Structure formats: structure tokens, C-alpha cells
Amino acid sequence: MKKSVVEQFYQRLRENNPAPTTELAYATPFQLLIAVILSAQATDVGVNKATARLFPVAPDAASMLALGEDGLRDYIKTIGLYRTKAKNVIATCRILLERHAGEVPADRAALEALPGVGRKTANVVLNTAFGQPTIAVDTHIFRLGNRTGLAPGKTVVEVENKLLRVTPREFLKDAHHWLILHGRYVCKARQPACAACCVYDLCEFRDKTA
DNA sequence: ATCCCGAGGG
DNA sequence: CCCTCTGGAT
Numbered sequence: 001m002k003k004s005v006v007e008q009f010y011q012r013l014r015e016n017n018p019a020p021t022t023e024l025a026y027a028t029p030f031q032l033l034i035a036v037i038l039s040a041q042a043t044d045v046g047v048n049k050a051t052a053r054l055f056p057v058a059p060d061a062a063s064m065l066a067l068g069e070d071g072l073r074d075y076i077k078t079i080g081l082y083r084t085k086a087k088n089v090i091a092t093c094r095i096l097l098e099r100h101a102g103e104v105p106a107d108r109a110a111l112e113a114l115p116g117v118g119r120k121t122a123n124v125v126l127n128t129a130f131g132q133p134t135i136a137v138d139t140h141i142f143r144l145g146n147r148t149g150l151a152p153g154k155t156v157v158e159v160e161n162k163l164l165r166v167t168p169r170e171f172l173k174d175a176h177h178w179l180i181l182h183g184r185y186v187c188k189a190r191q192p193a194c195a196a197c198c199v200y201d202l203c204e205f206r207d208k209t210a
Numbered sequence: 211a212t213c214c215c216g217a218g219g220g
Numbered sequence: 221c222c223c224t225c226t227g228g229a230t
Contacts, residue, residue, distance in 0.1 A: 040226080040228065041227060116227085120227060190224075
């Protein structure tokens with residue numbers, strides 16, 4: 001995709017949504033971190049439903065650790081992969097308390113050292129909790145990058161690096177949320193809403209499914 | 211490459 | 221029924 005087209009692409013996403021943000025419900029960096037860990041292969045609607053009951057009981061690392069793995073399971077059983085997630089969340093809380101005074105580190109290496117936290121989750125926390133210009137490539141952004149031609153790549157890291165290179169500086173901080181929201185509601189996996197798409201004429205895919 | 215793993219939609 | 225959802229660890 002040409003540089004001038006990329007510019008228009010982002011300008012239109014910004015017109016649609018001037019101040020985009022995550023749809024995960026959270027009050028602190030800790031709660032965002034937990035919500036993102038829980039969101040793996042799950043919808044944010046499902047995660048919010050669980051954390052609405054969980055966070056009042058376990059709003060921080062100490063209370064989450066006190067809740068324990070079995071206690072936590074009861075709150076997140078409606079989410080997929082709940083056994084692994086319960087184990088990882090508790091182990092993560094223990095490390096936060098031991099090494100980081102119960103706070104979430106604003107550091108990629110420290111974040112990725114936490115169980116259940118990989119590159120994508122670290123990127124979300126760095127961007128959304130700490131305002132850093134990272135782009136977390138999830139299923140939506142990977143699909144959108146390839147489908148539209150904005151940032152094609154065989155792996156998520158490839159797509160991420162291409163997005164970081166191609167995205168104009170002024171759009172970098174919010175690019176993550178513009179792309180994910182567009183992927184979730186318009187450039188959908190199953191039935192992309194090409195007829196309602198604001199970047200239809202800039203896209204290399206268009207309505208090839210229609 | 212494979213496993214984990216429930217809810218919601220078509 | 222099938223596919224998808226802000227993946228990570230082995």
C-alpha cells in the first residue's frame with residue numbers, strides 16, 4: 001500500500017473514532033493486565049462479564065493471590081482456557097508482589113517474564129496502560145493487515161514490524177485500537193461489512209466474498 | 211505443531 | 221453443526 005493511501009486509511013479511521021480505547025473494563029494497570037491475560041481466545045464481552053464480579057473481590061495483586069487458584073476459577077469458568085489462565089494469573093500476582101512491589105512494570109522484558117504474558121499482552125499493557133506507541137497484533141489486526149494490504153505478513157511479528165514502519169507518527173499511539181475496532185466490527189472474519197467500510201476504496205480486498 | 215476451552219453467532 | 225474470540229507455553 002502506498003504511503004499516501006496509508007495516510008488516508010488512518011485519517012478515516014480517526015474520523016470515525018477520534019479517541020479510541022480498549023473495550024475491556026478496568027480501573028488500574030493491574031486490572032488491565034489481568035483482563036488482557038483472560039482475553040486470550042475469548043471475547044472482551046465475556047471477559048468483562050467475569051471481571052465485573054472478580055475485580056470487586058480481587059482488585060489488586062495481594063487480594064488476587066489470597067483468592068487463590070481454585071477461588072479464581074469460579075469467577076472465570078465462563079471463559080475459555082480457564083484452568084491455564086487461573087494458574088497463570090495467580091503465578092503472575094506472586095511475581096508482581098515479590099519483584100515489583102505489587103505494581104505492573106512498564107517494561108517489556110519484565111512483562112513478558114510473567115506467566116501468561118507474551119508479546120501481544122505486553123504490547124497491549126504498554127500501549128493502553130502506559131501510553132507507549134506499541135501495536136499488539138491480535139487475530140483482528142493480523143487479519144486486517146493481510147486482507148487490506150496495509151501490512152501483509154506471514155507471522156504476527158512480521159505484521160507488527162510492518163505496521164510500526166508504515167504507520168505515520170501521529171497515528172502510532174492510537175493505531176492499535178483503531179485497527180482492532182475496525183477489525184472487530186467492520187472487517188470481520190466471517191462476513192466483512194465491506195458495504196459499510198470507510199476505507200473500502202483504499203483496500204486491496206474489497207468485497208471478494210460477495 | 212499441539213494443547214488449553216467456554217460462550218456466542220450463523 | 222461450524223467458526224471465532226485482543227494467545228501463550230510446550
